Amino acid sequence: MSVEEALEMFKSKVSGQVPFREKVLASMIRRAKIRLSYKTWIIFDFANTFFMVLTYFLLAFIITPEDISRAGYGPSYFAFALIGIAISHYVTASLRSLSMTIRLEQFYGTIESILSTPTSFIVLFLGDILYFFLYSTIFLVLILWLGLFLGAPIILNLDTALTLCVLIVLLMLSNLPIGIASAAMILKFKQGNPIGWALTWINQFFAGTFFPITLLPTELRAISFLLPLTFSLDAIRYSLIWGVNLLHPRILSDVIYMVIYAIIGYPIALKIFNIVYDDARKRGELGTY
Amino acid sequence: MAEDVREALEIFRVRETKKDSFMARALASLYYQLKIIATYKMFLAIEFIDIILSVLIYYFVGFLVSPQALSSLGYSPDYLAFAVLGIGMSRYLWTSISRLAHKLSHEISEGTFESLVAIDVDNFRSWLIGQVIYGFTWSSMWFVGTILVGMALGAKISGDPILWFQAIFILLLTIAVHVGIGIIAAGMYIKHKQLETMLVFLSLVMEFFGGVLYPLSLLYNYRPLYYIAMLLPFTHGLEMFRRTLMNEWTILHPQMLLHLGFLLVFLPLIYLGFKIFERYLNLARKEGVLGTY
Amino acid sequence: MGEYAIVSENLTKIFRSGKRKIVAVDHVSLKIKRGEFFGLLGPNGAGKTTFTKMLVTLLIPDEGEAWVDGFSILKEPIEVRKRVGWMMGETGGRALYWRLSGYDNLMFFAKLHNVPRDVAEQRIKVLLRFVELENDAHKLVMNYSTGMRVKLMLIRALLHNPDILILDEPTLGLDVESARKVRTFLRRLVDDLGKTILFTSHNMYEVEMLCDRIAIINRGRIIFIGTPREIREKVEEIKIVEIQLAENGNVLDDVLRRITSLSVVNEVLSKEILERNIIIRVSVTDHATAIPEIANALRGYNIESVHRALPTLEEAFLKLAGVKIFSMKPSGVGVGRYGRRR
Structure with a gap:
């Protein structure tokens, strides 16, 4: 093919604007395609979750649920643990997806290509969060279904399902500032994995994924109350186990806590991120990993 | 300029006849691995937190477990001890097994694997053994850490030195059986390049079917799953290990002998492992996929 | 703007x-x-x-x-x-x-x-x-x-x-x-x-x-x-002579001493010792007078050639910049060393 034909492409000036949502969508699809190219990883994720549910199903047989019901979560340890497992992907998504994005883009070397376009990095973040949100939702549905099949006493109806949707969005919103701050840490320290990993573990432990936090000594429980996840978990459990909706006072108070976290969290997290980002552009370390 | 060329050439004039022993070379490969890992401080710190938190979770779950239920299934009524021994042993085996395959994948992605294979077979085998031993040394930190944290939290684990001696014997035997599996996994990796599936499948199977977190007798109502569990060497190793340190059974206990028999059946896996590994290696060399990833 | x-x-x-x-x-x-x-x-x-x-x-x-x-x-x-x-x-x-x-x-x-x-x-x-x-x-x-x-x-x-x-x-x-x-x-x-x-x-x-x-x-x-033309003109101002001797390295000092004592030679640009060869490049004021003078000065040595050479990229840079650029490799084509063999 001749140079003439190729030149032809550049004679017309198209000044268009690709709508924001189309960019976010494109960014989501890109992440999905990349992730799906690691097929075994996805299979692992599913198998792992499946066996985890089964493990806690069996463990529940030797557990006396007194402490669970004393903490207000009804008579079934299996239901208690199941809900913890079911939302764990959302937790990981909000805590780690942003830092993973930065880390991966640095690793691929695409971060500079993207920043040389007039499109803001936020598009990428939103696309990735959207991808992880959908991915986690598939897990949520599968896990709840498996739990119901194994006889977990959770109450799923239109009322609680809608409440669940709202609470999950709040869960992600209230946990994202921590994710943004840890993404900034990655830009700064370049050591992504350990930080994200520690965050996940700490949240899993202190927010009480596998046991009610009432079992924690008072000093440790103070840490629990610093984590928005503690309130998200409490609200989701309470709603699914007792079949109550957003208007229940206990859930309402959890919601207020989550909203407060979000309101306080975003300005701080974005500030930290901007400082680190500008610093990286000054030091010329955007692309290094 | 001519001077340094001459000097460099000089090195190759002598043909060395002396060789380090097989074991010395295996140890050398271990030594350099330890040196590399010591540079990952952050990694070590996180590993440490990981140990403590994972034990702590089961410390608190332990409060929920009814001691009667546990002892009615034949164990001592302490769930923390039960979980700590399970996690300790399964993680120990799992990290050791995955170690070799991970190391291989690393060498391949760094492009150094082909030069490793280029050295002669004997040397390559000692490199392999060195990696395996290294895997176990490194992960034994995990093991010891887990048990110590568990004991600090009050897990009732036997302190009888003779029983500990027996426990270590069981551990070594279980390891020996699984070294073969690790080498096979590594071999399959060289050929199929699907590391995660292999390893993760192993870990899932070990954690779930081995009964790491719950007593296996609970699985008895789900027959097919129960049979799968019984066919795995790890299940028997873990059961013996727990019985020794929780129930203070000696090896002469009839149930223990039964488990021991099961484990011994799997022992030839080491030899088989080497054979299969080399077969895969040769296959990969034929197809020219040694260095690709 | x-x-x-x-x-x-x-x-x-x-x-x-x-x-x-x-x-x-x-x-x-x-x-x-x-x-x-x-x-x-x-x-x-x-x-x-x-x-x-x-x-x-x-x-x-x-x-x-x-x-x-x-x-x-x-x-x-x-x-x-x-x-x-x-x-x-x-x-x-x-x-x-x-x-x-x-x-x-x-x-x-x-x-x-x-x-x-x-x-x-x-x-x-x-x-x-x-x-x-x-x-x-x-x-x-x-x-x-x-x-x-x-x-x-x-x-x-x-x-x-x-x-x-x-x-x-x-x-x-x-x-x-x-x-x-x-x-x-x-x-x-x-x-x-x-x-x-x-x-x-x-x-x-x-x-x-x-x-x-x-x-x-x-x-x-x-x-x-x-412009490229200006660069070329600048570069052409550099007059270089390349000397090849079939001698080994230990005579280098004497050779250099003899060459640098000549008034037509400005500067030694590079010296290279190969297995049984010495190659020296010098900048000179004028090719026509420099080549015979250098050949004369080196009488007694086994001279392979004394010839006019085009500047390498490094030498061109040296001229343009007035500073020595290290780690600069002449890259292939163009103002390369094709004056080397005649």
Whole structure:
């Protein structure tokens, strides 16, 4: 093919604007395609979750649920643990997806290509969060279904399902500032994995994924109350186990806590991120990993 | 300029006849691995937190477990001890097994694997053994850490030195059986390049079917799953290990002998492992996929 | 500012690592006209990439300011990015998603550059055909060769049809035929469509052939700006004689002493000892008188040849810059050493 034909492409000036949502969508699809190219990883994720549910199903047989019901979560340890497992992907998504994005883009070397376009990095973040949100939702549905099949006493109806949707969005919103701050840490320290990993573990432990936090000594429980996840978990459990909706006072108070976290969290997290980002552009370390 | 060329050439004039022993070379490969890992401080710190938190979770779950239920299934009524021994042993085996395959994948992605294979077979085998031993040394930190944290939290684990001696014997035997599996996994990796599936499948199977977190007798109502569990060497190793340190059974206990028999059946896996590994290696060399990833 | 596409004023970038300070770009002031094909030539680590990264707003300068198409890189980075097509240097082809296909990569970046879908589809199709990648468009980039990735990166930089192209070593890693085609295409972009191209390279030949003007950068400083013709004229002022002796290294000191005592010899440029050969290059005031004088001075030695030689790139730089450039390798064609054998 001749140079003439190729030149032809550049004679017309198209000044268009690709709508924001189309960019976010494109960014989501890109992440999905990349992730799906690691097929075994996805299979692992599913198998792992499946066996985890089964493990806690069996463990529940030797557990006396007194402490669970004393903490207000009804008579079934299996239901208690199941809900913890079911939302764990959302937790990981909000805590780690942003830092993973930065880390991966640095690793691929695409971060500079993207920043040389007039499109803001936020598009990428939103696309990735959207991808992880959908991915986690598939897990949520599968896990709840498996739990119901194994006889977990959770109450799923239109009322609680809608409440669940709202609470999950709040869960992600209230946990994202921590994710943004840890993404900034990655830009700064370049050591992504350990930080994200520690965050996940700490949240899993202190927010009480596998046991009610009432079992924690008072000093440790103070840490629990610093984590928005503690309130998200409490609200989701309470709603699914007792079949109550957003208007229940206990859930309402959890919601207020989550909203407060979000309101306080975003300005701080974005500030930290901007400082680190500008610093990286000054030091010329955007692309290094 | 001519001077340094001459000097460099000089090195190759002598043909060395002396060789380090097989074991010395295996140890050398271990030594350099330890040196590399010591540079990952952050990694070590996180590993440490990981140990403590994972034990702590089961410390608190332990409060929920009814001691009667546990002892009615034949164990001592302490769930923390039960979980700590399970996690300790399964993680120990799992990290050791995955170690070799991970190391291989690393060498391949760094492009150094082909030069490793280029050295002669004997040397390559000692490199392999060195990696395996290294895997176990490194992960034994995990093991010891887990048990110590568990004991600090009050897990009732036997302190009888003779029983500990027996426990270590069981551990070594279980390891020996699984070294073969690790080498096979590594071999399959060289050929199929699907590391995660292999390893993760192993870990899932070990954690779930081995009964790491719950007593296996609970699985008895789900027959097919129960049979799968019984066919795995790890299940028997873990059961013996727990019985020794929780129930203070000696090896002469009839149930223990039964488990021991099961484990011994799997022992030839080491030899088989080497054979299969080399077969895969040769296959990969034929197809020219040694260095690709 | 209207007639200039790129203007930089005292642009400076300092990298600090611990106590060490490295001045990567040192008060660079440049004006590149619209429709100009401008070459930035320099050895590795001279500051070419740092300079271009500041222009595309990936790096914030420590001092100075620059305007691209009239927009400040400090105050209006988004406007700058809209107008620039940037191709990252370095082979290896990072800067693309290896686990996406070539087509997916281009489509994604087209969206980020605000190119509507139908336009993007058309351009991608034609450009992939142009660089002969149309059959590999749907393969994952991880399975591409280096050359294929370079082509893809070039297309990526062009997708939004920017008026200003900043290309960092765009032909490195391409085969000879593709490189030729790409060069022709780039030249035509400037000639026919009035685009401005800032082009970095360490290949003297390429830059000389393509560019309207060239700046030579070394250790962060512009040491020369001019047309290729001006460079050539400067270079031709250097008169070099190459001496080849069939002797071994231990006579070198005596040989050098004899040569430097001659008044026609200005300076010894290089001395090289091979297995049984000595090669010395000197700059002289005049070829005609110097060659016989040198031959005379070396009587008694086994002279293989004393001849006139063209300056190497390094020697040319030395002349232009007045500073010695280390780590500079003569690159292949062009002002190479073809005066060596006669």
